Amino acid sequence: MEKIYLDYNASTPISPEVAEAMKPLLDQFYGNPSALHWAGLPVKELLLQARTQVAELIGCSPREVIFTSGGSEANNLALKGYYFKNRHKGNHIITSKIEHPAIMNPCKFLEQIGAKVTYVDVDRDGKVTLEAIKKEITEETILISIMHSNNETGTLQPIKEIGELAQQFGLAFHTDASQSVGKVPVNVNDLKVDMLTIAGHKLYAPKGIGALYIREGFHLEPLIHGAGHEFGLRAGTENTLLAVGLGKACEMAKQHVEDCGIKDLTDYFWIQLKEKIGNQVVLNGHPKDRLPNTLNVSFVGRVGQALLDAIPQLAASTGSACHAGSIELSPVLKEMGVSEEVGMGAIRFSLGRYTTKDEIDQVVESIKRIL
Template identity: 80%
Template sequence: MDRIYLDYNASTPLAPEVIDAMMPLLQDFYGNPSALHWAGAPVKELLRNAREQVASLLGCSPEEVIFTSGGSESNNLALKGFYFKNKSKGNHIITSKIEHPAVMNPCKFLEHMGAKVTYIGVDQYGRVSPEDVEKAISEETILISIMHSNNETGSLQPIQEIGKIAEKYGIAFHTDASQSVGKVPVNMNELRVDMVTIAGHKLYAPKGIGALYKRKGIELEPLIHGAGHEFGLRAGTENTLLAVGLGKACEIAENQVEKNELKDLTNYFWSRLKEEFGEQVLLNGHPEERLPNTLNVSFVKKIGQDLLDAIPQLAASTGSACHAGSIELSPVLKEMAVPEEVGMGAIRFSLGRFTTKDEIDQVLQWLIKAVN
């Protein structure tokens, strides 16, 4: 065990099945899916099948799946596309203070374009209150965007409750589910959402591919204008190679998402950390309502990055930034009101499909040596 990877929330390795599914497109299927001849037809069929695989995982129709270059583009299309198409109805957007920059920065851009944005705070677990969302609604509100799960702490948001509020007021609702899809069930109708962001490299598909679920009836202005690809919402010849990879990854996820092995392994890791470090280690995020693979913990009065620097063979991450000897807490932990002496010791361990119990035991030994 020279090196151990516990940063699956940052990016996942390609699943072997995904590589196998993509290989024919690197060799035999090179036609343009829009072409009407023998070279285009099989590629169009592969693209259609990939769209159906994504739709099956989400519980929606294939026509509601738009392939994009990843989570950032999906978020931008949802936010900017909806605002520019619907701003005649109102100019107010509601989001949270702990969103990924791929939501936060489009919102800040839209503020320069005339939008008014309300940023909702979170509780000690990093969760948004549905009541706070409802209080923020005005006659000008046209869109709510709240992430499904936080990428740092793994805390799951009460999306279904917020979706009911959005329905009640006739407001469109978007959720960035980049971290959630493939880890927990993400069904469009159960969540009561209108748009959902997916990032391929978070669920064992390649980087550079993602999707946006858009409910029928929701109108968007395209970000990329050209021919009528992706139902007129994203011009440019489709990247069938990567779309097939995403489709296969979604098919695998659909068969594995209800299994508890990863949750059991994460819980084992947390119980062993408490056993070894006692009150020296604290959990950041909700104890139950969080992603089954994510463990964000603080080693009290330690510096998370120093601990990781002492274990170069371990891949994990901290949300804090180090500048000339000072520590700047992660914005997420700041919003959760985590004290500095606790937050500066935060490390996010995110487990994945290929993580083993032996690896967790090895990481524990490395941590014991680094902390002590």
């Protein structure tokens, strides 16, 4: 078996179209986009084009797109920036127990400086309920942040309904959509969100670039102070090279996001696993409301990492951690109520634009042979 990559949720390869779009920035266009001369003005135009491409993918104005160094920075800007600017209104934030560390750790930091954070439970499928959020809202609540889709299980959250709830109470609403942008349709107005995080390397753009959508009229305190770059919200000369890459990736995503090919392949993968392995394999996450490329399964009574170690040609991941012979269950699966016997055998397979049916067949046969 040759090398097979089924870890697209961890990172995607840079698409050829994205690489081609970035090439002119390596030699031809080198000016500072803030400079008002022949070297700077074309770069400024390329930056605006990239911002427009991002905006068109998520249905907002280019002025509402702030380029960042990635999803983690965008999440930090959303949470800390909103809290620092609006803590005179209240100090309470609501999030979930299965958020990415790029949400959990900023929340823990804010708790150290006076914020109160409520981490709501999820159900067996990894979903947050409206009731769980609504009952935690107080007069001090200023912000709700719930991920659009979970990076481990792919479970999609009821973002539109939570957004409507936030509007009803006059609260700001942020969603970390790092895993879902480019995989499912995302429109900020349909989802009723005020801030939304994008990570470039999850949708075939380079690492080190991301974006934060901020609805016009919402005010944040910058994390990086300096000159007035990014509408005054992120000082520092813009990384035009990577921004152009993200813009092209978003343009490409518009063409691929409605394509059912990856979902069909993921469904085929799950069917083959059930047919060849039977009751030894169980699904983690919602059976339907999940990312079309994500398949998180547990091989009952086995250790997921040991299985992956036995197939060194396969790139996939497991949320559980191994420490000196003991298994620490993935925090996400733990919060979902998955037992240790099932959870320790979890593997996340995430498919992508370049995955083939032949690769899936090879992986299924390899797993069957090992089991």
